[in-house]
Amino acid sequence: MDPSETIKSGFAVLVGRPNSGKSTLINAAVGTKVAITSDTPQTTRHRLRAVLDREDAQVVLVDTPGLHKPHDALGEELNRSAMLALNDVDVACLVIDASQRVGRGDERVAAIVSAAKAHRILVITKADLVSQEEAESQLRAASKFAEFDEALVVSATEGFNVDGFIEAVVRFLPKGPRYFPRDMPTDQPLEVMIAEFVREKVLRKTRDEVPHAVGVAIEEFDFDERHDLARIRATIFVERDSQKGIIIGKGGEMIKAIGTEAREDLERLLGDKVFLDLRVKVRKDWRRDASQIRRFGYGEGL
Numbered sequence: 001m002d003p004s005e006t007i008k009s010g011f012a013v014l015v016g017r018p019n020s021g022k023s024t025l026i027n028a029a030v031g032t033k034v035a036i037t038s039d040t041p042q043t044t045r046h047r048l049r050a051v052l053d054r055e056d057a058q059v060v061l062v063d064t065p066g067l068h069k070p071h072d073a074l075g076e077e078l079n080r081s082a083m084l085a086l087n088d089v090d091v092a093c094l095v096i097d098a099s100q101r102v103g104r105g106d107e108r109v110a111a112i113v114s115a116a117k118a119h120r121i122l123v124i125t126k127a128d129l130v131s132q133e134e135a136e137s138q139l140r141a142a143s144k145f146a147e148f149d150e151a152l153v154v155s156a157t158e159g160f161n162v163d164g165f166i167e168a169v170v171r172f173l174p175k176g177p178r179y180f181p182r183d184m185p186t187d188q189p190l191e192v193m194i195a196e197f198v199r200e201k202v203l204r205k206t207r208d209e210v211p212h213a214v215g216v217a218i219e220e221f222d223f224d225e226r227h228d229l230a231r232i233r234a235t236i237f238v239e240r241d242s243q244k245g246i247i248i249g250k251g252g253e254m255i256k257a258i259g260t261e262a263r264e265d266l267e268r269l270l271g272d273k274v275f276l277d278l279r280v281k282v283r284k285d286w287r288r289d290a291s292q293i294r295r296f297g298y299g300e301g302l
Contacts, residue, residue, distance in 0.1 A: 010173040013062040016095035021125030028156040036200035110145035119172035122151035
């Protein structure tokens with residue numbers, strides 16, 4: 001960076017209950033897919049940093065797992081990761097789903113945000129799912145939980161007021177250096193992103209108890225420069241034989257569909273053709289095993 005260059009730079013963390021729209025908002029803000037999304041709670045398991053770089057500012061948006069009442073070691077680790085993300089940030093954003101009635105869970109998250117030594121922004125998301133009056137009602141109700149420096153309504157899927165959200169964050173950032181290279185959209189290791197893109201397709205294709213029990217490990221990842229081909233071998237872990245059967249599907253149809261959709265995302269991510277080999281294995285009750293949670297890199301990352 002040019003020593004004479006003066007920009008706004010810093011970190012803004014997004015926290016909220018599960019499935020509140022944090023990851024979708026971050027993807028919309030940076031203009032590319034860096035975080036996986038689905039309508040399944042606990043989709044986000046990594047504390048991800050996405051970089052929005054402008055001529056006058058560099059905003060590091062921190063995505064976090066949804067805060068919830070944990071039922072196993074994985075849930076406890078995800079909550080811990082989300083709360084640790086509030087340390088040493090410049091802006092703390094409380095994200096609330098406009099389509100879900102504001103309640104005690106949101107109030108508990110607001111109390112956590114209030115304790116952070118940072119500027120506070122209230123963000124009501126998914127405005128496209130409700131009327132303007134309902135969104136404004138949610139905004140008024142949530143505003144009572146804490147003192148906020150700014151409050152706004154957005155729809156990340158429709159792009160409504162996403163720029164307004166970015167400008168609000170930039171206003172509260174201090175002057176400083178660019179923390180990341182200008183062409184770096186996220187600090188996530190490539191292997192983590194690959195595993196997450198595979199897991200996203202499992203979440204989107206399956207229902208009931210299966211998504212929560214899924215973990216993905218990359219066993220092999222290398223480039224064949226001669227053929228411009230990325231070879232990836234990944235294992236999808238579940239906790240029950242019945243879950244394995246659901247993911248494989250009749251005649252292998254489900255695992256094939258998961259692989260096809262994941263490969264399309266991975267080819268866009270890597271800019272090369274991808275050969276993706278997916279296996280499914282059972283690891284009983286892995287969500288209750290702290291060592292297995294760490295192996296998958298969930299919570300605090302690898």
